[in-house]
Amino acid sequence: MEENLLVRYIMHHVTPEEEMTVKSWLRESDANRRRLFELEQLCSLRKEMEIRKDTERMDRAFSALSDRLDFAEEEHKPVKTAKTFRLAWYKVASVAAVLLLLVVNVFFLTREEKQAWNTVFVPKGQRVSLLLSDGTTVWLNSESRFSYPTQFTADHREAKLEGEGYFEVAHNPKCPFTLSLPMLDVHVLGTKFNARAYSGEPCSVALKEGSVEVETADHAKRQRMEPGDEVNYTPRNGLVLIKGKKDTSIDTWTTGDLMLKDMTLRQMIRQMERHFDVKIYVGDNALLEEYFTCHIRKDLTINQVMELLKETRRLDYTINHDSVYIFRP
Structure with a gap:
């Protein structure tokens, strides 16, 4: 995937067709999603550095302008003739123009900051809260x-x-x-x-x-x-x-718990893979359509959860590193 397209995707400057292309690419592998996440961090850091650089440039301009004004005040004061009045006026006009330019730069910089977008990507096995x-x-x-x-x-x-x-x-x-x-x-x-x-x-x-x-x-x-x-x-x-489902568990995942109610094993696997950052394989397709209910507390490991499911006597499992294999007992 071209880096230029990924950068434009992060900055929300892509066509609908390009957006679909990137999303399809992200679905292909975890490595692709990690690459986008790393690129998002680089773009965010670069933008922060550019804003800081612009701010420092404005500070230097204000400082230089202040030095010139101080130097002008220390010079001898000539008699106020029409000519010196016009020169003074031109100086004031020049200073005003510089100040106006700086104000305009500040305005556009501020406006650009307000229009800037941030993007947060949460890897598997993690949760994030934002204010x-x-x-x-x-x-x-x-x-x-x-x-x-x-x-x-x-x-x-x-x-x-x-x-x-x-x-x-x-x-x-x-x-x-x-x-x-x-x-x-x-x-x-x-x-x-x-x-x-x-x-x-x-x-x-x-x-x-x-x-x-x-x-x-x-x-x-x-x-x-x-x-x-x-x-x-x-x-x-x-x-x-x-109507009126009144599911009180809709936000339990924010504390690290998972409440999986009357879900097929296929549905549960998707959430468990994200929650534990593992890959789950099922050897029996019919098993994928069977329903289970399980409350996964935040302190449980994938091994403990699989033991709970095993107690239903409808499945067995083995675990090898970050891969879980489910089969009929």
Whole structure:
């Protein structure tokens, strides 16, 4: 993958076709995702250095201007004739022009900072919490990519998520908050909700407090949600609203726990691989469609979890380093 395309992807300067190309490349391997993560860190460091360099350049310009003004004051003061008055006026005009140029530079630098976006990628087996500039708190689960501006605008707050995140959005009726997922947009004023949008899996939004409106990316359908509701979306089934589910465990993963309720082994494997940073292989395809329930506490290891599943007498396993092999007993 060309580095130029990856940089433009990080800076949100790609076409929809290029974005799909990069996302497909990221799904190919962990090495590709690590490469993007490292490149994001380099871009962030470079931007910080450029801002610092511009700030130092302005400081030097102000210092040089101050020195010239001090030197002018120390010179002898001639008699005020019309000619010297005009020279003084030209000097004042020149100084004003320099100051104006510096002010303009500061303005554009500040505006550029406010328009700049940050991107956070969370590797497997890790979780991250963020505090945004508006007071919104965000928890990001493993293998999640979250993009947000350094500073929100006065009338709108926007962020992007690929993966899973739990949000406690600071209430501000004059400045709505929009979370863009690959297939859905979530519009809120102030609320608590969980959003999942992993590649190759259904999108889902679960509301804990407040109210949100979920809209498909093509703006064709909208769905208003109330506390306890959950919305699932796939291109095949569209928006599906589950009323009054009241799942109190939607944010347990933010503390390191995993509550896997009535899930197929196929669904559980995806979350366990992200949670423990392992690769799980299943030798019996029929086993993938069997349902399990398991509460994985944050202090449990992958070995302990597999022992719990083994007690169901429906599967057995072996572990070799970071690879787990599941088979019929």
